[in-house]
Amino acid sequence: MFLYKFIFHKLLGWKIEGDLHQDLKKSLIIVVPHTSWHDFYVGVFTRKLSGTQINFVGKKELFTWPFGYYFRWMGGAALDRSKNQNKVDAIAKIFNENKEFRLAMAPEGTRKKVDAWRTGYYYIAQKANIPLVPVAFDWEHKTVRIFDKFDITNDIEKDTAFLRSLFKGIKGKKPENT
Secondary structure, three states, X not given: OHHHHHHHHHHOOOEEEOOOXXXXXXXXXXXXXXXXXXXXXXXXXXXXXXXXXXEEEEEHHHHOOOOHHHHHHOOEEEEOOOOOOOHHHHHHHHHHHOOOEEEEEOOOOOOOOOOXXXXXXXXXXXXXXXXXXXXXXXXXXXXXEEOOOEOOOOOHHHHHHHHHHHXXXXXXXXXXXX
């Protein structure tokens, strides 16, 4: 743990504000903005330093030999991405099959600049009946900001407007894509 703290805080200069809500056994962690592959290692450090298991989903082909064991150990869950498979239903099913599952995802759906978030994150939370935990990777201030959990109200427009307001002024690694 000392090495993680030293690298993240001292060498990279990052800090973490807030708590990842370990008491929530199931949640969807939405990370905004997602503008660079560098967000991955910030997330890995945040996960390790918080002591909270955070999961991800990946195409089922990743979970075969020789790397399948490693991806499962890292908290991964296999997702069938075939065309006839509804992704929202498939991910909600993963939540229902696990006693503890915290999925991190970017509602933008890409590292490129977008004007609107994709809605899949919202429908996953709705279908799995889980709260959202908004998290900002603020590259300008080198701060991971973890906000209070948010229970969706089933008014997607209102909820999305509120969630987006949390991230106002936060710049990603590539500010032009924020």
